[in-house]
Every structure is written in structure tokens, then in C-alpha cells.
Amino acid sequence: MGSIPYSGGTTFRVWAPNATKVYVAGDFNGWSQATSPLVSEGNGNWSVDFRNATINQQYKYVIWNGSSQLWKNDARAQQVTASNGNTVIADPRFDWTDDLYSTPAWNDLVIYEMHVGTFNDTYGGLPGDFDNVILKLDYLQDLGINAIEVMPVNEFPGDFSWGYNMSHPFAIESVYGGSQAYKRFVNAAHVRGIAILQDVVFNHYGPTDLDLWQYDGWHQNFMGGIFFYNDERASTPWGDTRPDYGRSEVRQYIRDNSLFWLEDYHADGLRVDGTSWIRSVYGGGSYELPDGWSLMQWINNEVDARQGWKFIVAEDMQNNAWMTKTTGAGGAGFDSQWSAQFVHPIRSNIITSVDSNRNMWEVRDAISQRYNSDAFERIIFTESHDEVANGKMRVPEEIWPGNSGSWYSRKRSTLGAALVMTSPGVPMIFQGQEILENGYFADNDPIDWSKLNTYSGIHTLYSDLIKLRRNWYDNTRGLRGQNLNVHHVNDTDKVIAFHRWDTGGNGDDVIVILNMSNKTYPEYIIGFPSGGTWQVRFNSDSSIYSGDYGNYGSSSVNAVSGQWDGMPYNGALSIGPYSAMILSKD
Structure with missing residues (x-):
């Protein structure tokens, strides 16, 4: 599916079951809207081999539904000029040099959550990109990090975003450098022994600059059409754009997208955002979505069968052990999940200013909690993109607002770090945590790397903890x-x-x-x-x-x-x- 270049041309294939006619228009035919028809395959798919359509040329589909004409980007576009621009025939070739790399053992992982646009950037102008990140991979390697969890990098509207409002699920954000830059980044990380865990979003798409919306002109109830539910099940906090998990072609689309990251881009795992909104209309509790549950099971079974060493993580935050039970036992089959039962009690007990208010039994329970008797079925942390935004701040800032460099902020925030690195679980820190970054996370506020000098000792503390957690000296x-x-x-x-x-x-x-x-x-x-x-x-x-x-x-x-x-x-x-x-x- 999508555009597949070959020697001498490109195959175009698109799913548009309600279309009456489909054409491709692009650089290769003078953007003619009526000279290059696709042929119906009789199953909702349309395709054509077009000679002389080459890599890096732009195109769109012209989809007719009766008398209505729609210009649409490829639903499987791997590269676009912009979220509201054109699809580009992407170059699938890349000179990978990570043949000797292997994904670290899950009990050895120390994860660094990263936002590409702010990790290594300066104020003003465009956000940072993958090549900027590559420049600091040696820094992360020296810190002891061996896994980076990358916040979503799909094409989104504008230049600044957390990434959870993707417009094109298969395309890499152009301002970050696109698909080739992403491959350079993954390859460079692997050469340094660092795994890439890609954050993906399947609980909604968009909601803006969303070509998937009413893709072939069909819809019900004025809703999203073939890729989405067209009733109350479409509703999410981010728009009426929940994919239709019960439709076989949409299930295949999401499954293929999961494997695309792992196989085409060599990612070592996925962090699946907001899984409670995949398994339930309201994000947990009533009105469950059995098709969403079975979709997650299918994807996890596929990954286990094809690349069982890869690490698939759920962000469910509902203390649901079934997320990490095997599919054979009826579980969703994830390898691990983010633990709300760790982060919330630990944050509250290190942030409170009154010692007598600290509840050591809560701390004990946070240390001890696990899923299905497996220490590594949970991801533990005191900071993440969600925990340091949305009305919350970095832990040192929460401890003493406006004075995050204070003795109290340094001492108590690093108590949290010590618990993260010594408690059972897979530890994770958020970008800049190791240099006492202050304030809250925003997509236009780069990490202040001058703090690496100001708080060099705190950086050393984190590095020492990480190396003890990974048993670098064979004594822990x-x-x-x-x-x-x-x-x-x-x-x-x-x-x-x-x-x-x-x-x-x-x-x-x-x-x-x-x-x-x-x-x-x-x-x-x-x-x-x-x-x-x-x-x-x-x-x-x-x-x-x-x-x-x-x-x-x-x-x-x-x-x-x-x-x-x-x-x-x-x-x-x-x-x-x-x-x-x-x-x-x-």
C-alpha cells in the first residue's frame, strides 16, 4: 500500500472503497487530475504502476465519490512536504550500519524520554531536529543511558508540538528532518548501543490537517468516514477521531504501522499512548471496546512472533495487570506498562515540605508494587512529559517553586531518582532531569544545557545511579x-x-x-x-x-x-x- 518505487517507476495503491474513480496527480504528469487513473481491484483498493514516477517527486490522489472530487494525500505517506502539503515518493534505501547491534536486555534498560524539538535546540527559529539529537548521543551514552523513548515524531500541523496530534501516521515530521534523518538517528543510536522506543498514538488521529477524515467521501452522522467510528465511539478528548478498530482494513493499517516502526525503521520497541482510550470509549471503566482490546492483542502477538525481543510498552495508568498478561491468558500482551502506582505516591512524598507528612508505608507500597509478579512489567519514574506539564512542574520546581536549585530541591528530587534507579522496575528519566531542569515542559522551551555546568554534580549523581542500576562495576x-x-x-x-x-x-x-x-x-x-x-x-x-x-x-x-x-x-x-x-x- 502507498507509493512503492521500483527501477523505472512507482506503484501507487490506495484504499478507497466508496470511490467511483481515483486518479494520481503529481510532478510526473504535470499534476493532471484526469490522465492517470488507478484501477479498482474489486476489494476497495485501487492501484496503478506509473512509469517514470521517481523518488522525491510529489503527488496526491484525486478521489471521486459520485460528483464530489477530493484531493487527498496518500493515507500511507511516508514523507510529506507539510501537514497540509503534498505526499512525496519516499526513498526506502538507507545504508544501515547497525548489524552488530542488539537490543539491551529488558532488565538492563534505563530509559531517557526525549522530545526531539526541545532536546538540543536554542530559542528562536525552528525547533531542533534529529541531526541535533545525534550531536548529543555521546552525552547520553556517557550518562549510562541505553534506551531513548522518543515522543511522537509523525507529521503534525505547524512546527511546534508534543507530537500527539499527528496528521499523517506513516510520515516523519518534516521539520525534524523527515524519514532519512530519522533513520540516521536510529542508526547512530544503535552504533552507541542505545535502543529506540518510539511513542505511537492509536487512540485518535489529528484532529487537524487530517486527510484521513472522510477519505473517500463516505461518512455517517457527519463524522470521519472509513478510517473512523461514525457514532459515539468516535469521541475522544482530542476530537471525534478514534479509529474504527472493528474494521479489518483499519486494523491492518494500525498493525502495519506498528511493524513499520520496528522493521523499516529498526526501532527497538513502542510506547503505545493512552491504551485505556483504545480499550474503552471513556478511557477506562464502562463502555469497553472489545475490538480495541483484540487489536492490541493482535499487534503484540505479531511482534512476539516476528521480533520477540522488542519491547512493547502500554501507557494505561489504570493499575490494570491484564495489560501485561499474555494474550493466551486473555491479557493484552504488552511487555511492560507505565506505573501510576509508583510515580504519584513517590512524587507526593518527596514534594511535600513537611517531613511528618511523608508516609513511608506509601513509599514502601510504591517500591513493592508490580504486575503479575514480574518486576519489569512496570516503567517507573518521577518525571515524564505528562508529569511535568498539564498544570504540574518538574520535581525540583514543585519542591520549591521559583527556587528549583535550592538545597531542598536538589536533595529531595534526587531521593526520587535514587528510588527510580533502585526499585524493581524499568527506570526512566525525562530529558533534562539529570541537570535539574526547572519549570515545566513546553514544546517551544528547549533544555537549558548551561545547567550541565551549574549542576554538574547532580549530573554525576544521576550517572552514578544509572551505572549502579546497570551493574557496570559487577557489584550491584x-x-x-x-x-x-x-x-x-x-x-x-x-x-x-x-x-x-x-x-x-x-x-x-x-x-x-x-x-x-x-x-x-x-x-x-x-x-x-x-x-x-x-x-x-x-x-x-x-x-x-x-x-x-x-x-x-x-x-x-x-x-x-x-x-x-x-x-x-x-x-x-x-x-x-x-x-x-x-x-x-x-
């Missing part, structure tokens, strides 16, 4: 494991400690302790799973991270025999205010 293997025991919860003194492990033993068992109060504890006793010397691998109060930190805390702990916290051994350590420590044995 348990942070990649399934096992957890939150063995110490002190809601009076606001201290929590937990044990992480994979198979157990030296270099595997990890103890994490957090002091979530503005107090110093010179001799705090917690339980340990084994005796001997436990080395402090990370202390967020280290002056390495900021000159005004107290550098307070033990460098090692000697665990001695004696029951404590349900553990066979115990040890005393010192810990600074609003501080996290990570310990393991050599």
Missing part, C-alpha cells in the same frame, strides 16, 4: 534482579531500607537505605542478609554531588550476627539528611 547485580524485601519501614523517623537481589551473594545482594527527613542519624541500625563488610557504593550526601552537601555517612558497615528487621545480621551506619545510600559486598 541485584538491582537487575526480580527479588525484593522491604525489611525496614520507620514512619516515625522517615527511614526506609530494602534488599534487592537476583541469585544472592557477594556482588549480588544490595541494600538500599533512604533517610527522607531533614535529620542526621549518626548510628542507625538496620538488618542485613549476611555478615561481614558492606561497602557503600553510593551516598547522595557526598560533596562530589554538591559543595554544600555534608559528606556525611559511613563508607562501610560491618554487619554482625543478630536478628534485626527479620534479617540474620545487623549493622549500624550513619546517614545524612534527605539522603540515599546503596551498599553491597565485594
Whole structure:
């Protein structure tokens, strides 16, 4: 489907079941609207082979429905001149050099959510593009990041957008550089060992500059026509543009789009936006859409059968374990999902200004929550594009509005980072979080990279956490494991400690302790799973991270025999205010 170039010409094929005639008009025929007819295949599809139609030439379809004439872009356009412009015959060729690359293991992923237009840009003029992003991939690699979740990059109206208002589901945003630039970006990331997880939107399209709307002239109830529901099921918070998940051709369209990212563009996975709006008319609860559920199952089954190592994530936010159950068990079959049960209690407990209001039992439950007994079926974070906009701000800004660089903002926001990197789950940070970016996210507000110098210590803190999470030094293997025991919860003194492990033993068992109060504890006793010397691998109060930190805390702990916290051994350590420590044995 779409335009498929070959030596000497191009095949054009389009789905327009209610059309009475279809023509193609473009650079190759002087934009004649009546000299190049497509032939009906008798199944709703129309096609023609056109000699001398070549790559980079522009075109549109001229679709007739009775006496009505419509000029439409290709529904499967891979390149357009603009959201309201023409389709371009895209060049499918690319010199991929990622043959030696393999997607990281899911329990090793550390995700960096990115918005292409603001990640590496300056104020004024056009937004940033893929080539700008490529310039900072070495930075992300040095940080320890091995996966980038890219906010939607489909063609959208205008030049500035979050990306969730796509006009052309198969086309790459032209202001970002188009399809060839996207391939360069993916290839460059893979060469550095970085996976690409592409954010996709199937719960609605548009709603503006949307050529899919009444595509072949047919519609009911003045609604969207062949690609959309034409009754109350079309309604979403973003317009009456929910695709018709029950129509076989639309299901195929969405399935093909999913595989297109993974196979043609070499993406390592997908983040499927707002899945509750695919499975339900109202985003959860009543009025379910069984066809939406079965569509998600079909796509996940297809990916598992074709490229089972690729990572498909749901953004459902409804605490629904069925999203990540297997399709054989009746689940939707996603590999993981964003966890509202982590982000919301953790944010509230690090943002509140009064220590006595921190609820360590809520923190314990956030650390412990998982789906279907699998630690990696959830994505955990304290910042995302949704959590730092829509009336909310970056965590340091929430802690002290207008003074995000304050000691309190730095100390407590990085408590959140420590929890993200040490709790069971797949950790994710949002662009600029590692340099204490302030304010809120907007699509015309680039990351202020001068903060990399201002808060170089905070950047180092994030890098240290990420590398411990990924077991770079082969002494924190348990942070990649399934096992957890939150063995110490002190809601009076606001201290929590937990044990992480994979198979157990030296270099595997990890103890994490957090002091979530503005107090110093010179001799705090917690339980340990084994005796001997436990080395402090990370202390967020280290002056390495900021000159005004107290550098307070033990460098090692000697665990001695004696029951404590349900553990066979115990040890005393010192810990600074609003501080996290990570310990393991050599």
C-alpha cells in the first residue's frame, strides 16, 4: 500500500472503497487530475504502476465519490512536504550500519524520554531536529543511558508540538528532518548501543490537517468516514477521531504501522499512548471496546512472533495487570506498562515540605508494587512529559517553586531518582532531569544545557545511579534482579531500607537505605542478609554531588550476627539528611 518505487517507476495503491474513480496527480504528469487513473481491484483498493514516477517527486490522489472530487494525500505517506502539503515518493534505501547491534536486555534498560524539538535546540527559529539529537548521543551514552523513548515524531500541523496530534501516521515530521534523518538517528543510536522506543498514538488521529477524515467521501452522522467510528465511539478528548478498530482494513493499517516502526525503521520497541482510550470509549471503566482490546492483542502477538525481543510498552495508568498478561491468558500482551502506582505516591512524598507528612508505608507500597509478579512489567519514574506539564512542574520546581536549585530541591528530587534507579522496575528519566531542569515542559522551551555546568554534580549523581542500576562495576547485580524485601519501614523517623537481589551473594545482594527527613542519624541500625563488610557504593550526601552537601555517612558497615528487621545480621551506619545510600559486598 502507498507509493512503492521500483527501477523505472512507482506503484501507487490506495484504499478507497466508496470511490467511483481515483486518479494520481503529481510532478510526473504535470499534476493532471484526469490522465492517470488507478484501477479498482474489486476489494476497495485501487492501484496503478506509473512509469517514470521517481523518488522525491510529489503527488496526491484525486478521489471521486459520485460528483464530489477530493484531493487527498496518500493515507500511507511516508514523507510529506507539510501537514497540509503534498505526499512525496519516499526513498526506502538507507545504508544501515547497525548489524552488530542488539537490543539491551529488558532488565538492563534505563530509559531517557526525549522530545526531539526541545532536546538540543536554542530559542528562536525552528525547533531542533534529529541531526541535533545525534550531536548529543555521546552525552547520553556517557550518562549510562541505553534506551531513548522518543515522543511522537509523525507529521503534525505547524512546527511546534508534543507530537500527539499527528496528521499523517506513516510520515516523519518534516521539520525534524523527515524519514532519512530519522533513520540516521536510529542508526547512530544503535552504533552507541542505545535502543529506540518510539511513542505511537492509536487512540485518535489529528484532529487537524487530517486527510484521513472522510477519505473517500463516505461518512455517517457527519463524522470521519472509513478510517473512523461514525457514532459515539468516535469521541475522544482530542476530537471525534478514534479509529474504527472493528474494521479489518483499519486494523491492518494500525498493525502495519506498528511493524513499520520496528522493521523499516529498526526501532527497538513502542510506547503505545493512552491504551485505556483504545480499550474503552471513556478511557477506562464502562463502555469497553472489545475490538480495541483484540487489536492490541493482535499487534503484540505479531511482534512476539516476528521480533520477540522488542519491547512493547502500554501507557494505561489504570493499575490494570491484564495489560501485561499474555494474550493466551486473555491479557493484552504488552511487555511492560507505565506505573501510576509508583510515580504519584513517590512524587507526593518527596514534594511535600513537611517531613511528618511523608508516609513511608506509601513509599514502601510504591517500591513493592508490580504486575503479575514480574518486576519489569512496570516503567517507573518521577518525571515524564505528562508529569511535568498539564498544570504540574518538574520535581525540583514543585519542591520549591521559583527556587528549583535550592538545597531542598536538589536533595529531595534526587531521593526520587535514587528510588527510580533502585526499585524493581524499568527506570526512566525525562530529558533534562539529570541537570535539574526547572519549570515545566513546553514544546517551544528547549533544555537549558548551561545547567550541565551549574549542576554538574547532580549530573554525576544521576550517572552514578544509572551505572549502579546497570551493574557496570559487577557489584550491584541485584538491582537487575526480580527479588525484593522491604525489611525496614520507620514512619516515625522517615527511614526506609530494602534488599534487592537476583541469585544472592557477594556482588549480588544490595541494600538500599533512604533517610527522607531533614535529620542526621549518626548510628542507625538496620538488618542485613549476611555478615561481614558492606561497602557503600553510593551516598547522595557526598560533596562530589554538591559543595554544600555534608559528606556525611559511613563508607562501610560491618554487619554482625543478630536478628534485626527479620534479617540474620545487623549493622549500624550513619546517614545524612534527605539522603540515599546503596551498599553491597565485594
